[in-house]
Every structure is written in structure tokens, then in C-alpha cells.
Amino acid sequence: MASAVKDSRPGYGQLLRTPGAWTFLLPGFLARQPFAMLTISIVLLVENTTGSYGTAGAVSAATGVSMALFAPQGGKLADRFGQRAVLVPGVLLHALAVSALIALALSHAPLWALLAVAVPTGASTPQVGPMVRARWAARLGGTPLMPTAAAFESVTDEFTFVIGPVLATALCTSIHPAAGLIAEGALTLAGGLLFASQHRSQPAVERTRSTGQPHASALSVPGVRALVVGFLGIGSVFGGMQVSLTAFTQDIGQPGINGVLYGIFAAGNMLAGIACGAIAWKIGPRRRLLTAYGLLALATTPLWAVTVVPLLGAVGLLVGLCIAPALITGYTLVESLVPASARTEAFTWLTGAVALGQATAVAVAGRLADHFGPSSGFLVPLGGTALALVVLLALRGRLVPHSESLVVGSGTQDGTAAHGPDGERGVGHREPLPVD
Known part of the structure; x- marks a missing residue:
């Protein structure tokens, strides 16, 4: 299978032909x-x-x-x-x-x-x-x-x-x-x-207990902590959009279009996700993450000032288009940052961060909408992504995998390290991926 991956362009058809998928x-x-x-x-x-x-x-x-x-x-x-x-x-x-x-x-x-x-x-x-x-x-x-x-x-x-x-x-x-x-x-x-x-x-x-090594948490990996902050910001977009769109449509007397506007936002996310999977990227995941996150923060900027429904739908679509690249790249980075013995935990930290960011954003955006008007809730996605972007930029050096993080704790079913002929962890040959 590794040779097939090497010789053809990655795509959904090839992915779904993975044995046992x-x-x-x-x-x-x-x-x-x-x-x-x-x-x-x-x-x-x-x-x-x-x-x-x-x-x-x-x-x-x-x-x-x-x-x-x-x-x-x-x-x-x-x-x-x-x-x-x-x-x-x-x-x-x-x-x-x-x-x-x-x-x-x-x-x-x-x-x-x-x-x-x-x-x-x-x-x-x-x-x-x-x-x-x-x-x-x-x-x-x-x-x-x-x-x-x-x-x-x-x-x-x-x-x-x-x-x-x-x-x-x-x-x-x-x-x-x-x-x-x-x-x-x-x-x-x-x-x-x-x-x-x-x-x-x-x-x-991973039978870490048999080797006498303690089971390290995925959160002990600095890159995972940086990604958690980034995913909290993404959660603030989901929560802030849900509450603010509801409040906005009720304020203008058209509550029925709330589902349409959120559907446009979600459609943008889906379309961008499909496109991301079909592209053979030439730049590394860290640069893609920082670029996508910067565009996401920028896209949320005009939300609070938009008062026309078609324009709000267009901006919501743009925000959705920017979310998927950031999410996808963050999940992709986990594979290179975290040893196999903590990978599921790392994925759940990111998923949990989105849920926590969303829950927090719902509460904050709701209070803002109650006290300062429906459009004020849109400040939550802007504030959440802007703060997270600052943290990601400050900690961008932690998003580059170190060789020791790819080996320690990884292994086969019997606890021994698994290396291909090129010395990398895993089964068979791997094509080196760009890191920046």
C-alpha cells in the first residue's frame, strides 16, 4: 500500500480503497x-x-x-x-x-x-x-x-x-x-x-507498563497544548455563530432564516473540507495552519457590523470556508507531534477543546446579545480567534515535530519500536512530509 500512496496523487477514492477502511x-x-x-x-x-x-x-x-x-x-x-x-x-x-x-x-x-x-x-x-x-x-x-x-x-x-x-x-x-x-x-x-x-x-x-516507562499524557506534548488553544478559538466561532445568528434573525423579525444562514456557514465548512482533501499540498502543515487561522480571524472581523441578511450570509460562508483548513491541519499535525501511545487522547483533547470553546461562547455571546444588542454576540468569534492566533504565533516553534517525540512511546503490539527501512516510525517506507 505504501508504494501505491507514493506513486499516485492522494484523493478520496484512494483513501476509501484503504483495506479494511x-x-x-x-x-x-x-x-x-x-x-x-x-x-x-x-x-x-x-x-x-x-x-x-x-x-x-x-x-x-x-x-x-x-x-x-x-x-x-x-x-x-x-x-x-x-x-x-x-x-x-x-x-x-x-x-x-x-x-x-x-x-x-x-x-x-x-x-x-x-x-x-x-x-x-x-x-x-x-x-x-x-x-x-x-x-x-x-x-x-x-x-x-x-x-x-x-x-x-x-x-x-x-x-x-x-x-x-x-x-x-x-x-x-x-x-x-x-x-x-x-x-x-x-x-x-x-x-x-x-x-x-x-x-x-x-x-x-501500547504496552508501556511492560517496559517500565510511565504512560505520558498527550497534553505533555507542547504542540498539543498550542493546538488546544487554537481549537478553543474554533469552538468560539461555532458557539458565537449559533447564538448570534439566532438573536439577529429574531431581532429583524425573520427567525425562519436562522437555519438557512447557519446552513450556509456549515456548507462553507464542508466545501472547504472537501477541497482540502483533494489538494496535494506542497507547503507544510504548520504554515497552512497559521495561514488558515489568520484568514479565519480576518473573516470574523466584519460579522458584528453586518446588518443586511444577504451580506451576512456571504460573510458566514467565508468564515465557514476558513474553518475547515484550520481544523484539518490541526488534526494532521497530531500524527507527527504525538506518539502512537497517546494519539487517541490527543484527538479527544482537540475535540473537547472545540466543545468547551463552543459552550463558553454560547454563554458569553448570549449575555452580550441580551445587554448590548444581537450583533454584539458576533464579537465572540472575533475575540476568540484573535486571541488564539496570537498564542499560535507565539508558540509556532512547538508545532514542529522533534525526532524524539516520534520515537518515544511508539511501538508495535509487543512494545518494541517499529521502524521502517528509512529509520522512521511506522510500517514500510514513508514519504517525508514538509513541516513548514
Whole structure:
């Protein structure tokens, strides 16, 4: 397979012909769908039973923050003991927590009880997206197809977040207020168990304990900490856009076009993701990340001043086009920065950072919109990306992989280091990728 990667231009067709890819792609898509349904389903159910968007938002935010904080721990356990060992008990716990949340909401339980159950609900949400990325990295790490895989996963995530909320809303409004959350729990259980059953494609467990070496956290890698800040900024764009577009369309008396405007924003993200995966890049991922992030911060600048719907749609499209390159390149950098023994954890740190940035942005943008007008919420994406860009520029030296970070902690199933004939980690020959 390595020779095929070397001799042809990377593309989605070649990526999807990777042996064994479909065995985890299809179950992975089913299992990650509930990730996009959870928070909106909670909002719709709790608002229906309490009549308060504030209460619904608080329960949803508690779930999101819990998910962001506990996801990296699940990733660390998956790296150490295997994805299946984490997924099976995790989806069972999630199904129980969701069932308890539904029961409490329908029985009009107090806010403290809902918050108490929201924490395990978020903490047990399976991180299937990072696990799929880790499987791609285990198969393609170091080859020109890895950026294509990162782009494919970004497009898949965005597609999930387009259809997930629509499905949850339709179920809650046309069947029963709890139908969305019931479907989320059922899909998580079925999809998670099916994905976990594909154990042949999961990354090999790094047996660091047998060598006497401590299991290092992915967050101990300086480059990962820099990327976490960058992904917090990206999360601020998602959260700020959601709240601010809702407030803006309600203020102008056209709440129905909120979905259209956010759909344009999401479409820009998807289109850019597809394009990124089809391009054979000649410049390194660090330069691509800094360039894309600078363009993202620049694109968010006029949002707060736009008052015309078509122009806001155009600017939203531009912002979406700038997000995907930054996300994809960040995930691509993980493969070169982090040893295999901590890769799933690293992916979950980034996914959790987006969730945490989004939850924080929702709260801040909502308060700004309440106190200073609907357009003021658009300052959150601008502020979040600008601050993150400053940090990324200051720490750009940490985004270059060092040789020792590629070897320490990496290895084969028996704990020995795996090197190709060229001395690099991995199986077979690797084409060197530009780092800047």
C-alpha cells in the first residue's frame, strides 16, 4: 500500500480503497451521529418540561462542559487499554444516564437534579470521531494520504452536525419532546457497540507498563497544548455563530432564516473540507495552519457590523470556508507531534477543546446579545480567534515535530519500536512530509 500512496496523487477514492477502511467507517458514522443530537435534544426536552430556555441552556451547557473535560480521559484509557475496552462500558453508562435524564425531565425534577445527571451524561458520551481518526493514523500515519483522511473526517463531522440537529428537532417536535433524546441514546448504544466490535482495525495497544516507562499524557506534548488553544478559538466561532445568528434573525423579525444562514456557514465548512482533501499540498502543515487561522480571524472581523441578511450570509460562508483548513491541519499535525501511545487522547483533547470553546461562547455571546444588542454576540468569534492566533504565533516553534517525540512511546503490539527501512516510525517506507 505504501508504494501505491507514493506513486499516485492522494484523493478520496484512494483513501476509501484503504483495506479494511469501510469496516470502521460505516459503524463510526452511525456511532458519532448522536454526538450532534445530544445538546439540542436536551434543550428541546427541558424547555418543554420547564418552560425556561435558561434552565434548558444550563443543563445543556453542563453536559457540554462535562463532555469536554472527561473526553481526554476516555481517550487516554483507549490508548492504554484499547478502544473496545472503553467503548462498551461507556455506551452502557451513557444509555443509563440519558434514560435517567429523560425520566427526571418528564417528572419535572428540580434544576439541581437535572444538572447532577447531566454531568455523567456528558462524561460518558463516546468519542467515536477521535477513535476513527486514530484508526486512520494507525493505518496511514506518515503517508501523503493522512491529510486526506483528516479532511474526510472533518467533512464527516460537519455533515453529522448538519443532519443531527435536524433529525433531533423533527423527532422532538413531531413525535414527543423526549423522542430526540431517546433516539440519541439508542443510536449511541447500537452504534457504539457495533463500532467496538470492529476490533481488528483498532490501533495496537501500547504496552508501556511492560517496559517500565510511565504512560505520558498527550497534553505533555507542547504542540498539543498550542493546538488546544487554537481549537478553543474554533469552538468560539461555532458557539458565537449559533447564538448570534439566532438573536439577529429574531431581532429583524425573520427567525425562519436562522437555519438557512447557519446552513450556509456549515456548507462553507464542508466545501472547504472537501477541497482540502483533494489538494496535494506542497507547503507544510504548520504554515497552512497559521495561514488558515489568520484568514479565519480576518473573516470574523466584519460579522458584528453586518446588518443586511444577504451580506451576512456571504460573510458566514467565508468564515465557514476558513474553518475547515484550520481544523484539518490541526488534526494532521497530531500524527507527527504525538506518539502512537497517546494519539487517541490527543484527538479527544482537540475535540473537547472545540466543545468547551463552543459552550463558553454560547454563554458569553448570549449575555452580550441580551445587554448590548444581537450583533454584539458576533464579537465572540472575533475575540476568540484573535486571541488564539496570537498564542499560535507565539508558540509556532512547538508545532514542529522533534525526532524524539516520534520515537518515544511508539511501538508495535509487543512494545518494541517499529521502524521502517528509512529509520522512521511506522510500517514500510514513508514519504517525508514538509513541516513548514
